[in-house]
Amino acid sequence: xxxxxxxxxxxIGVLFSGFFFLEGFDFGVGMSVKLVARNKRERDQVIETIxxxxxxxxxxxxxxxxxxxxxxxxxxxxxxxGFYLILLFILVGLIxxxxxxxxxxxxxxxxxxxxxxxxxxxxSVIVPFLFGMMFVDLVMGLPMNASKNVMNASFTDYVNxxxxxxxxxxxxxxxxxxxNYLRLKTExxxxxxxxxxxxxxxxxxxxxxxxxxxxxxxxxxxxTERFTSSLILLVLIVVFAALSAYGxxxxxxxxxxxxxxxxxxxIVAFLFNGLFPRVMIAxxxxxxxxxxxxxxxxYTLKVMTIVTVVLLPIxxxxxxxxxxxxxxxxxxxx
Amino acid sequence: MDIExxxxxxxxxxxxxxFFFVPMSIGMAFAVAVMETMYVVKKEQIYKDMAKFWGNIFxxxxxxGVVTGIIQEFQFGMNWSEYSRFMGDIFGAPLAVEALLAFxxxxxxxxxxxxxxxxxxxxxxxxxxxxxxxxxxxxxxWILAANSFMQNPVAYSINEATGRAELTSFVGLLKNHQLWxxxxxxxxxxxxxxxxxxxxxxxxxxxxxxxxxxxxxxxxIGLILGLVGSILTxxxxxxxxxxxxxxxxxxxxxxxxxxxxxxxxxxxxxIASIDTKEKETKxxxxxxxxxxxxxxxxxxxxxxxxxxxxxxxxxxxxxxDVDYYLPVKTLFWGFRFMAxxxxxxxxxxxxxxxxxxxxxxxxxxxxxxLFVAGISFPFISNTFGxxxxxxxxxxWTVYGLFTIADSxxxxxxxxxxxxxxxxxxxxxxVLGYVMFVFCKRAVKKGPYYVDPSEAKKDGxxxxxxxxx
Numbered sequence: 001x002x003x004x005x006x007x008x009x010x011x012i013g014v015l016f017s018g019f020f021f022l023e024g025f026d027f028g029v030g031m032s033v034k035l036v037a038r039n040k041r042e043r044d045q046v047i048e049t050i051x052x053x054x055x056x057x058x059x060x061x062x063x064x065x066x067x068x069x070x071x072x073x074x075x076x077x078x079x080x081x082g083f084y085l086i087l088l089f090i091l092v093g094l095i096x097x098x099x100x101x102x103x104x105x106x107x108x109x110x111x112x113x114x115x116x117x118x119x120x121x122x123x124s125v126i127v128p129f130l131f132g133m134m135f136v137d138l139v140m141g142l143p144m145n146a147s148k149n150v151m152n153a154s155f156t157d158y159v160n161x162x163x164x165x166x167x168x169x170x171x172x173x174x175x176x177x178x179x180n181y182l183r184l185k186t187e188x189x190x191x192x193x194x195x196x197x198x199x200x201x202x203x204x205x206x207x208x209x210x211x212x213x214x215x216x217x218x219x220x221x222x223x224t225e226r227f228t229s230s231l232i233l234l235v236l237i238v239v240f241a242a243l244s245a246y247g248x249x250x251x252x253x254x255x256x257x258x259x260x261x262x263x264x265x266x267i268v269a270f271l272f273n274g275l276f277p278r279v280m281i282a283x284x285x286x287x288x289x290x291x292x293x294x295x296x297x298x299y300t301l302k303v304m305t306i307v308t309v310v311l312l313p314i315x316x317x318x319x320x321x322x323x324x325x326x327x328x329x330x331x332x333x334x
Numbered sequence: 335m336d337i338e339x340x341x342x343x344x345x346x347x348x349x350x351x352x353f354f355f356v357p358m359s360i361g362m363a364f365a366v367a368v369m370e371t372m373y374v375v376k377k378e379q380i381y382k383d384m385a386k387f388w389g390n391i392f393x394x395x396x397x398x399g400v401v402t403g404i405i406q407e408f409q410f411g412m413n414w415s416e417y418s419r420f421m422g423d424i425f426g427a428p429l430a431v432e433a434l435l436a437f438x439x440x441x442x443x444x445x446x447x448x449x450x451x452x453x454x455x456x457x458x459x460x461x462x463x464x465x466x467x468x469x470x471x472x473x474x475x476w477i478l479a480a481n482s483f484m485q486n487p488v489a490y491s492i493n494e495a496t497g498r499a500e501l502t503s504f505v506g507l508l509k510n511h512q513l514w515x516x517x518x519x520x521x522x523x524x525x526x527x528x529x530x531x532x533x534x535x536x537x538x539x540x541x542x543x544x545x546x547x548x549x550x551x552x553x554x555i556g557l558i559l560g561l562v563g564s565i566l567t568x569x570x571x572x573x574x575x576x577x578x579x580x581x582x583x584x585x586x587x588x589x590x591x592x593x594x595x596x597x598x599x600x601x602x603x604x605i606a607s608i609d610t611k612e613k614e615t616k617x618x619x620x621x622x623x624x625x626x627x628x629x630x631x632x633x634x635x636x637x638x639x640x641x642x643x644x645x646x647x648x649x650x651x652x653x654x655d656v657d658y659y660l661p662v663k664t665l666f667w668g669f670r671f672m673a674x675x676x677x678x679x680x681x682x683x684x685x686x687x688x689x690x691x692x693x694x695x696x697x698x699x700x701x702x703x704l705f706v707a708g709i710s711f712p713f714i715s716n717t718f719g720x721x722x723x724x725x726x727x728x729x730w731t732v733y734g735l736f737t738i739a740d741s742x743x744x745x746x747x748x749x750x751x752x753x754x755x756x757x758x759x760x761x762x763x764v765l766g767y768v769m770f771v772f773c774k775r776a777v778k779k780g781p782y783y784v785d786p787s788e789a790k791k792d793g794x795x796x797x798x799x800x801x802x
Binding site: 056071151 | 454753775
């Protein structure tokens with residue numbers, strides 16, 4: 001494995017972390033439209049907190065997909081064709097969610113608005129849930145063949161206890177992350193209600209994390225292959241979750257928000273650490289796809305690295321600037 | 335049903351649907367940027383109203399364009415995994431650059447623009463829409479860099495061990511001459527699209543005699559963009575045809591419906607009756623000399639000769655049983671629909687501008703109705719243009735290097751593909767319908783509509799004089 005290959009493996013992980021950190025709270029906010037807000041004005045308020053920024057957050061996923069295609073075409077090909085139906089419904093979720101913002105604001109009456117609020121809610125639930133499932137399936141291993149394709153996978157390879165727990169976990173963290181974001185970005189009843197709901201959800205999260213850890217121990221080879229690093233990352237996830245809960249009970253919203261974001265980063269790191277040096281785990285381990293044989297050529301990796309080194313800082317600068325412009329709390333009476 | 339058919343159907347369906355909104359977004363963003371520039375320069379309120387009003391239509395189209403774009407990115411891996419393996423080294427880089435350079439720019443600044451009308455000073459706000467406009471145009475550049483490679487592979491080598499295409503020069507990829515005829519053609523076509531959406535919608539409002547000044551001014555901008563855009567599109571299309579005749583003679587011959595080599599100088603077929611079974615053109619109405627005049631070559635080879643050449647060149651690699659003939663009628667008529675509507679739009683723009691400046695157009699109902707119908711013309715042109723380009727690439731995904739049959743995902747079942755086709759079809763029907771309704775509604779309300787509920791909130795009486 002070359003340095004560049006290793007770097008791009010890490011970068012793909014970074015891009016997915018960025019996606020979950022940023023788009024994660026967008027999903028949570030989308031859920032809150034139905035679960036926290038109680039009337040039109042509150043729903044307007046909730047949606048306005050992400051109105052200007054959700055699109056650029058979504059680009060993290062598009063970039064992760066494009067970067068995966070570019071740096072690890074074999075991984076992209078095996079993963080995307082191997083998770084066909086899951087990805088189809090992820091797309092459906094992203095689509096109904098993506099159009100719902102503009103369609104809602106163009107709606108003429110409460111009934112139309114309600115339709116697109118439901119689209120926003122459903123899309124915001126489906127996408128994190130299915131991503132959670134997909135990543136768990138990925139690390140459990142799939143039936144793959146010598147041509148690197150996922151072949152004859154059964155229903156239970158995709159839908160099983162562990163993958164459902166994974167899906168629920170990611171959805172739950174997204175919701176909490178969204179609640180913490182709303183605490184940070186709103187005033188009035190929405191903020192108070194977000195806090196109250198978050199307080200009730202933390203015990204569920206901790207129970208979920210215990211189940212997740214046990215299943216990870218039983219169903220993956222993470223603890224036989226890389227015991228120490230897996231354990232450290234698992235502990236980190238718990239620490240971030242605890243910090244986030246602490247921030248909630250002590251009413252420190254910034255801390256809560258950063259910490260739920262870091263829980264996502266921790267989960268991605270945990271999964272990528274367990275994957276390494278593989279990118280796709282085959283049930284028959286000789287067919288596992290490795291970083292080493294899944295990547296594009298050194299030349300393409302070099303081009304991509306140069307492009308990224310030049311462009312990413314600029315992107316981060318103006319994205320951060322945009323966030324700063326909309327840093328104010330969203331009031332209810334706007 | 336077989337996997338290849340379903341995967342191709344899906345690619346066609348998603349691409350055509352996505353490509354309704356891409357040119358519209360590019361064109362509308364540019365038009366809105368022009369309008370806002372006029373506001374900042376001339377300081378006339380009406381241009382600000384225009385930027386807001388047409389910007390709203392742009393945003394509705396953009397929303398659908400973005401989400402259907404994600405399908406495009408995902409489906410290479412989902413439906414065409416073997417293609418992705420073959421092409422990843424080359425296709426991935428422009429795709430990733432597109433995301434980093436263009437998508438972040440568009441999506442960030444569109445948020446700032448949308449929510450920043452009262453927040454930023456005028457010049458900064460103007461900069462946002464220009465960055466969005468540049469972003470949409472850059473996005474097209476990078477995706478067409480990938481597409482151009484599929485039409486005319488350059489700057490690559492084939493790795494004998496893996497059988498994959500590998501990039502040898504990133505600069506070479508961007509220097510592909512195909513890119514520099516395809517990109518302007520698509521970009522100018524997009525500007526025409528934006529122009530005709532604005533001109534047609536304005537015509538509709540003029541028929542209703544609403545906000546005449548606003549819509550006359552809008553129509554003027556729409557038609558100027560339509561005129562300049564269509565002339566440039568025709569020019570770029572001409573260059574592209576010369577390149578196609580050179581790079582893909584079979585596609586060119588099919589577009590012109592020529593089976594046997596032409597005489598010298600070559601005539602141009604206006605219409606022709608093509609028999610694809612007997613592989614002959616039964617009759618045609620043609621203009622002598624014109625093809626030679628247009629293309630610059632003395633004579634052009636027909637499909638029979640092109641077929642022979644392709645077999646000579648590729649039999650060793652792909653076997654002698656490959657069918658190199660294309661869906662001739664689709665290409666022939668598709669090209670004529672594209673070029674025909676393109677020319678019609680150029681003429682319409684000239685006539686429309688003339689009458690607009692003579693202040694006569696508002697009295698010519700039939701012409702205004704033609705402009706309303708004209709909203710569909712750029713979409714027809716764009717769709718046929720794309721169909722001709724992509725169908726003419728058969729039997730390859732990457733011209734001369736990799737076949738469509740070898741490109742599909744072997745692990746994906748026909749059932750999965752059938753499900754996704756149905757889901758997309760339903761989704762697109764709903765999205766297309768809703769978008770159309772919302773755009774129509776927005777135009778119907780006009781630029782000075784005040785939502786009564788919003789007005790009440792601010793303490794304005796919606797029925798008071800001066801509000802509307």
